Amino acid sequence: MDLTLSDEQRLLRESVDRFVKETYTADRRRRLANDTAGFSPEIWKRFADLGWLALPIAETDGGLGGGAVEIGILMEAFGRGLACEPYLSTVVIGASLISACGTKAQKQALLPKIAEGSLVLAFAHSERQARFDLADVRTTAKKTPDGWRLDGHKIAVLDGSAAGQIIVSARIDDGRGKAGRLGLFLAPRSAPGLAARDFARLGGGRACNLDLGDVRLSADALLGDISDVLPAIEAAVDRAMAALGAEAVGIMQTLLDQTLEYTKMRKQFGRPLSANQVIRHRLADMAMQCDEARSMALRAALMINAEPVERSRAASGAKAKIGKCARYVAEQSVQLHGAMGVTEELDIGAYFKRLLAFDTLFGGSAHHYRRHAALGGRAAQA
């Protein structure tokens, strides 16, 4: 039992902290907000040079074999800088799905490209009717003489327009016209029939909705074999939620720090706001919730290789708890900044919106408390 950082982890944290501080200025963020790329290719290249894109890829696949804790260290810093690079889509989810499901040839073809920064990925899974049910997929895949044909609709595809390849989930037709097992398909962004409606994402970055109409893919577009990929999707989403939890911690801490500074400096009735007990107690609660979020993000990361039910309960528990804490910290940060907090003139709003996006992604607190309870059975067992 040791929850302190190793020397390597400390170095990683120092290096990413420095990078984020130097790179992600408020000016830069405002400029990027109107940029249709959503992120900077130069920075992506530096991510690659620093080894961050290879971080979670297994050493046998040419990566650095890092784990969820290392991802969390990066994500927390990215949160402080409100980074918009497609790290979650490409590295946390994309590389994880390819590593879990891909054939040897697919891994060899794709993972080194991710590591060197030449391949950006997106994961097209969510559908309108499904809300947050990971098993609810109506997009279909039919075997054709020379490959596959995909039809359906996907929403909230993070970084879809920037991606070279999109990993699309679909029900594989069993040959008798019935939808069967869930499969993952690699679709080039430029595939005919694949129409993307790109939009600016709440809190920074881009996303798109996808229409797939008679999209023809080659036979090797199927990731791995035809075994059901739902467990791999659940594992990848749990990983994503742990990583997002760490990112949320970085955002919350920034909001707390800025609010603390502001309440010390801002004077009303002849004294700083922070001299009032009602404000001090609010700040104490915010600090407590930041710390609780930190505990839960770390817990989700440390349990990422546990058996699936335990892993998913930890991930859902973290998502629910951090979501609740994040909402409190975000809303109180705006409240304590007064009217200025509601304007675009301060950074508070940008951090607030990223936390709102965090809470929404993969389902909010209510959904994840329900998932936690449904996976229960051994609730409260020691």
Place this chain on the structure above:
Amino acid sequence: MDLSFNAEERAFEQEVRDFIAANLTAEMKRATALTPSVFSDPDIGMAWQRALHKKGWGAPGWPVEHGGPDWTPAQRWIFEAECARAGAPNVNVMGVKMVGPVIIGFGSPAQKNFYLPRILSGEDYWCQGYSEPGSGSDLASLKTRAVRDGDDYVVNGTKIWTTHAHHANRMFALVRTSETERQQDGISFILIDMKSPGITTRPILTIGGDHEVNQVFFDDVRVPVANRVGEEGKGWTYGKYLLEFERGSGIASAKLRDALKTVSDLARSDATGRAIDDPDIAVRMSEIEVDIDTLEMTELRVLSALQTGQNPGAVSSLLKLRVSEIRQAVTRLGVEVIGHDGLYVEPMRPLYRLNETPGIPEEMLPVVPEYLNGRAYTIFGGSSEIQRDIVAKMVLGL
């Protein structure tokens, strides 16, 4: 980073489990489960203390030269967690966890030699004389006076909310020995024999129906000056040192998990019509479980810091706040889970020695009293409002 314990620690865990299996009797377990007050009755708690002492585990937090077991922080965590999981009683917290550390830190050699072995063996039972009717959160305004007369102090005044004063043979108390400009500077820390002439104890019944706390009156009570711990006028410093132990009693998640398991078992039983099938109750159960997971993780982070010689900081206030709130949430859910059976009032105590079979399943008896008594969790040991003041000052530097 690693959440799991190493081979040595797992071996220790097994040793603790074996010890508990051999020494924690069914009677102790049942009594603990049916105790709705904060502390176990002394006959139950002290029986367990004697068993622990025999094994050399009577005071987990003490240094080895005073009879502590010389455990690492991880071992202490494992020990507390296993005791909670097994449903072991509380020992005399006021002795082992409160006055003990103060005597070790600031007591004279004579005081250490006399009192510490008696705490370990369970021969002495301690109560805490801090609060007064006029001094609750503003503890430093306390008025109980100790006036020097030869080799004695003559004590006059009153203490209140004194847990188990009616069982205790000793009290540690904060008393005013001088009037100073800063009221904290006039306070001393003294040890009082509860059999001294001039002490009377009045019981106070709590809303759960338990007699746990008291008011204690001092009428010209003579206390030898030799019973003062440390320097005159430094009592506030020692008292605060002790409160850090009280607040941070460190390892609460395992106890809370055990309490939630009791509620969860009830909710899954036919006796409650399987309350867990109500999706709202199932979700609230999950919310509390997640809160306990969070608390446990924070405790483990503190433990890790201690283990590597780092100072965890003012985290004890943070923990006290969450522990008390979670405890209240568990008891509130318990009341909802038992439904109509919560209307049944059992006035007799102790609940594990009733003369007649109760009208509801026995395991439901403590549920409502626990909720009612549990309102005190956010009040004693520094109310939640005071804890938030401390967090603002110590953690946020405001």
